[in-house]
Amino acid sequence: MPVTITIADIERAQQRIDGLVHETPVFSSTVLNDWLGHEIFFKAECLQKIGAFKARGACNTLAWLIENNAQPERIIANSSGNHAQAVAWAAQQFNLPATIYMPGYSSKVKIQATRAYGATVELCEDRFIVDEKVKIAATEKGVYWIPPYNHPQVIAGQGTIMLEALQQVDNIDAVFAACGGGGMLSGSIISTHALSPKTKVMGVEPLNANDAAQSLRMNAIQKLTAVPDTIADGAMTLSVGDITFKYLQMLEEMYEVEEEKICYWTQWLTHLLKLRIEPTCAMTMEGVVRWLRTQKSKQRVMVILSGGNIDQRTQMSLWEQDYLDLQPQL
Amino acid sequence: MPVTITIADIERAQQRIDGLVHETPVFSSTVLNDWLGHEIFFKAECLQKIGAFKARGACNTLAWLIENNAQPERIIANSSGNHAQAVAWAAQQFNLPATIYMPGYSSKVKIQATRAYGATVELCEDRFIVDEKVKIAATEKGVYWIPPYNHPQVIAGQGTIMLEALQQVDNIDAVFAACGGGGMLSGSIISTHALSPKTKVMGVEPLNANDAAQSLRMNAIQKLTAVPDTIADGAMTLSVGDITFKYLQMLEEMYEVEEEKICYWTQWLTHLLKLRIEPTCAMTMEGVVRWLRTQKSKQRVMVILSGGNIDQRTQMSLWEQDYLDLQPQL
Numbered sequence: 001m002p003v004t005i006t007i008a009d010i011e012r013a014q015q016r017i018d019g020l021v022h023e024t025p026v027f028s029s030t031v032l033n034d035w036l037g038h039e040i041f042f043k044a045e046c047l048q049k050i051g052a053f054k055a056r057g058a059c060n061t062l063a064w065l066i067e068n069n070a071q072p073e074r075i076i077a078n079s080s081g082n083h084a085q086a087v088a089w090a091a092q093q094f095n096l097p098a099t100i101y102m103p104g105y106s107s108k109v110k111i112q113a114t115r116a117y118g119a120t121v122e123l124c125e126d127r128f129i130v131d132e133k134v135k136i137a138a139t140e141k142g143v144y145w146i147p148p149y150n151h152p153q154v155i156a157g158q159g160t161i162m163l164e165a166l167q168q169v170d171n172i173d174a175v176f177a178a179c180g181g182g183g184m185l186s187g188s189i190i191s192t193h194a195l196s197p198k199t200k201v202m203g204v205e206p207l208n209a210n211d212a213a214q215s216l217r218m219n220a221i222q223k224l225t226a227v228p229d230t231i232a233d234g235a236m237t238l239s240v241g242d243i244t245f246k247y248l249q250m251l252e253e254m255y256e257v258e259e260e261k262i263c264y265w266t267q268w269l270t271h272l273l274k275l276r277i278e279p280t281c282a283m284t285m286e287g288v289v290r291w292l293r294t295q296k297s298k299q300r301v302m303v304i305l306s307g308g309n310i311d312q313r314t315q316m317s318l319w320e321q322d323y324l325d326l327q328p329q330l
Numbered sequence: 331m332p333v334t335i336t337i338a339d340i341e342r343a344q345q346r347i348d349g350l351v352h353e354t355p356v357f358s359s360t361v362l363n364d365w366l367g368h369e370i371f372f373k374a375e376c377l378q379k380i381g382a383f384k385a386r387g388a389c390n391t392l393a394w395l396i397e398n399n400a401q402p403e404r405i406i407a408n409s410s411g412n413h414a415q416a417v418a419w420a421a422q423q424f425n426l427p428a429t430i431y432m433p434g435y436s437s438k439v440k441i442q443a444t445r446a447y448g449a450t451v452e453l454c455e456d457r458f459i460v461d462e463k464v465k466i467a468a469t470e471k472g473v474y475w476i477p478p479y480n481h482p483q484v485i486a487g488q489g490t491i492m493l494e495a496l497q498q499v500d501n502i503d504a505v506f507a508a509c510g511g512g513g514m515l516s517g518s519i520i521s522t523h524a525l526s527p528k529t530k531v532m533g534v535e536p537l538n539a540n541d542a543a544q545s546l547r548m549n550a551i552q553k554l555t556a557v558p559d560t561i562a563d564g565a566m567t568l569s570v571g572d573i574t575f576k577y578l579q580m581l582e583e584m585y586e587v588e589e590e591k592i593c594y595w596t597q598w599l600t601h602l603l604k605l606r607i608e609p610t611c612a613m614t615m616e617g618v619v620r621w622l623r624t625q626k627s628k629q630r631v632m633v634i635l636s637g638g639n640i641d642q643r644t645q646m647s648l649w650e651q652d653y654l655d656l657q658p659q660l
Contacts, residue, residue, distance in 0.1 A: 025355070027377075031446060046604045047357075109601065109654045116361060267642070271439065274376045274638035276604040308604035312597070312652035319649065322642035324439045 003243045005152050007194035010159035010187065013056075016063040017157065020093055021055050024048050024161075026168050026302075029272040035328055038292055039300045041172070042269075043165045046277050046308030050113070052234075053161055053184055053306050054086035054148075060157030061146050062090045073142030074099060078134035080106040080127070081234060082307055083148040088119035090146075099137065101130045107311035127227070149183030150241025159187030165302055166195050174291065176284040177304040179203040179212045179254065181237045182244030184306060189247045200252040204287035206230040207256040212240050216254055221245050231317060232262055234280030234307060255287035262286070264323040269305075271324055279318065281306040285328075293330055333573045335482050337524035340489035340517065343386075346393040347487065350423055351385050354378050354491075356498050356632075359602040365658055368622055369630045371502070372599075373495045376607050376638030380443070382564075383491055383514055383636050384416035384478075390487030391476050392420050403472030404429060408464035410436040410457070411564060412637050413478040418449030420476075429467065431460045437641035457557070479513030480571025489517030495632055496525045504621065506614040507634040509533040509542045509584065511567045512574030514636060519577045530582040534617035536560040537586040541569050546584055551575050561647060562592055564610030564637060585617035592616070594653040599635075601654055609648065611636040615658075623660055 027042045045053040058077075065071055075098040077087040084100045091098035098119040102111060103126055114121050124130045138145040147154065161184065162175060175192050177185050182203075189201045205212050209228035215221045223239035230236060240248060248254075266282035269275070284303050292299060310318070357372045375383040388407075395401055405428040407417035414430045421428035428449040432441060433456055444451050454460045468475035477484065491514065492505060505522050507515050512533075519531050535542050539558035545551045553569035560566060570578060578584075596612035599605070614633050622629060640648070 031443075034446075051604050112654075112657065113361075116364075270606050271639075274381050274606040276600050276606055309601075312649050312654055315649040316646070319642055319645040324442075324642055327442065 002246065003152050005155050005159070005186070005190055007190060009152065009156040010163050010191055013060040013153070013156040014160045014163055016067065017056060017059045017160065020059050021049050022047065023164060026165065027273050027275070032272050032328065036289070036292060036330055038298055040288065041169050041300070041302045042273060043161060043302060043304045044275060045161060046275055046281070046305050050082065050085040050089045051308045052082035052086065053158060053304070054082040055089060056160050057154035057157030057183060058083070058086040058090035058146055059093065060160070061151065061153040062094050062096070064153045065144060066094065072096065072144035075144055075146060076101070076134055076137050077146050077148070078130045079148055081110060082309055084110060084114045085117065087146050088114045088117035092118045101134045101137075103127050103130050109311050110309065149181030150243050152243065155183050155186045155243065157187070158184045159191045161304055162188040162191035163195070166191065169302065171300055172196060172199050172302045173299045174200040174202060175302045175304070176202050176204060176287050178232070178235055178280050178284055178306055179205045179248070180235045180280070182212060182240040182248050184304065185251065186244045186247035188304065189250050193250070202287055202291065203248065203251050203254040204284040205254060205256055206232045206235050206262060206283065207258050209235050210256045211238065212248055213254045213256050215240060215245060216248065216251070230262070231259060231314060232278070232280040232283055233314070234278055253291070255290055257283045257286045263318055263321065266318055267323045268328055275305065276308040276310065277305050278307045278310055279314070289328070289330060332576065333482050335485050335489070335516070335520055337520060339482065339486040340493050340521055343390040343483070343486040344490045344493055346397065347386060347389045347490065350389050351379050352377065353494060356495065357603050357605070362602050362658065366619070366622060366660055368628055370618065371499050371630070371632045372603060373491060373632060373634045374605060375491060376605055376611070376635050380412065380415040380419045381638045382412035382416065383488060383634070384412040385419060386490050387484035387487030387513060388413070388416040388420035388476055389423065390490070391481065391483040392424050392426070394483045395474060396424065402426065402474035405474055405476060406431070406464055406467050407476050407478070408460045409478055411440060412639055414440060414444045415447065417476050418444045418447035422448045431464045431467075433457050433460050439641050440639065479511030480573050482573065485513050485516045485573065487517070488514045489521045491634055492518040492521035493525065496521065499632065501630055502526060502529050502632045503629045504530040504532060505632045505634070506532050506534060506617050508562070508565055508610050508614055508636055509535045509578070510565045510610070512542060512570040512578050514634065515581065516574045516577035518634065519580050523580070532617055532621065533578065533581050533584040534614040535584060535586055536562045536565050536592060536613065537588050539565050540586045541567070542578055543584045543586050545570060545575060546578065546581070560592070561589060561644060562608070562610040562613055563644070564608055583621070585620055587613045587616045593648055593651065596648055597653045598658055605635065606638040606640065607635050608637045608640055609644070619658070619660060
């Protein structure tokens with residue numbers, strides 16, 4: 001039986017996580033709007049708890065377990081990034097112990113933050129060992145494994161981003177969000193289709209990690225055979241999940257973005273919005289301008305700024321070249 | 331007759347600029363508060379129009395001129411930084427032509443932004459020629475020169491930051507702000523002393539550009555003899571003004587900060603708050619922790635994040651070393 005997530009699931013998720021996560025603000029840049037001749041709204045999930053939208057899905061999953069009298073004795077997760085921090089933080093909110101399996105090469109800042117939320121961090125040699133260990137641990141009694149995207153309650157939690165955004169700004173013509181495992185995009189599609197059926201939802205992926213675009217072209221989930229070389233580390237996922245793929249197939253379009261365009265937009269959005277944003281979400285702007293170039297009338301676009309966790313090495317490669325010399329235009 | 335600015339001047343300034351500048355949000359970091367054991371509030375002027383508090387003073391000065399039937403035919407200013415953009419932006423709000431004299435070595439992003447607000451930019455060989463040209467231009471009929479800090483209405487405009495902040499958060503024990511020419515600090519002292527007399531106001535300056543600290547020690551304005559070598563470019567001013575010096579003498583303390591501490595706090599505040607902030611305002615945190623180390627009870631501190639305009643070269647030197655490995659503590 002196929003898993004279906006409804007707008008009612010997302011509305012219940014919003015009630016569950018209310019007061020635990022932030023209602024994040026929506027920003028816009030007068031200068032950018034003038035340059036492009038359209039209205040762009042930025043949903044600042046980089047200002048969310050733990051600095052990324054992942055707090056919503058992790059928190060909702062835990063709250064849903066407790067609501068259903070299925071409170072686990074221990075939470076586990078496997079991640080090298082924002083999901084690690086999100087699960088650690090969510091477990092702390094509900095006073096549950098958490099163990100997070102992370103590859104040893106994860107950034108120190110993320111390991112440090114995960115520990116700061118009270119989780120036990122198990123450092124493993126590589127991602128394959130991480131994934132193996134979490135699977136074994138998940139079979140233990142009382143343990144619950146929160147996966148990063150392919151889970152109905154994780155998707156319902158991420159769906160609260162657009163539910164909230166459409167309560168904040170109306171008459172949105174198109175929504176753009178980055179594609180990693182597809183959890184945020186799936187949730188955005190469900191919320192947007194339900195509340196604003198005319199609004200288009202579009203995904204954006206690094207060209208160097210375009211498993212979702214390939215999967216959509218082949219009409220079957222494609223898995224990357226090696227860790228992709230992209231600065232958009234939140235979109236390095238090797239493949240989407242079976243639940244998220246079903247929703248990704250409802251996307252209007254999936255844009256694939258070159259590495260230098262990712263850096264270009266990260267520099268410019270950081271500069272114009274004064275927010276710290278990950279390359280993974282800044283790249284969506286390249287999708288936005290490509291789409292706007294095909295539009296004849298003035299459009300109102302919502303861009304989800306999914307997170308703001310960047311380590312020092314990424315900062316250095318991000319700012320190596322100066323892209324601020326070349327002003328954005330259509 | 332000495333120039334005196336009162337809380338009434340600042341309250342009038344707030345009414346004048348209402349609707350033109352943003353009421354900026356106040357942020358805090360749960361993680362940082364846990365680590366330090368105190369409550370720190372950050373007034374995010376980096377999210378102000380033009381990305382810095384300077385919009386307030388420039389806007390107030392122009393609105394005040396118009397209110398007093400002294401609307402000039404042309405506005406001029408000399409600056410290599412945020413004041414250039416602020417005056418250009420403010421002039422645009424009132425449909426007045428503006429000419430900004432800038433040194434040719436100013437960052438391209440700032441020149442570009444100043445032009446984007448509709449101002450004519452006159453690039454000069456160096457800062458000395460800039461200052462000479464603006465003085466000559468100021469003698470022309472119908473021209474009004476808005477100086478960067480030593481002007482009662484500029485100071486009254488900057489005073490609205492703390493007027494607003496004290497309306498947003500109460501029971502603040504201490505306020506910390508960076509010292510460039512002293513306009514923001516002067517305004518903060520006037521507002522804070524009037525509205526919350528028990529609250530201490532403290533200044534922070536780069537050790538490498540410590541003309542204000544030297545002036546306070548000598549009890550007379552000291553002028554740096556060369557352009558100081560600091561990453562905190564907003565605090566590179568060679569000397570404070572006669573009006574601002576009078577107010578700076580009312581400060582509780584002036585902290586002087588080493589360059590590596592400036593980078594340390596810029597990395598950490600960027601990381602924790604997910605905001606793009608200039609080294610000039612991040613350095614205030616070093617003053618905060620030095621002061622907190624002397625405190626026995628839990629304190630509530632307001633830090634003014636004055637701006638968020640950073641060019642690519644500064645980004646590169648800022649992130650060259652990884653300071654995120656060393657967690658902040660008292």
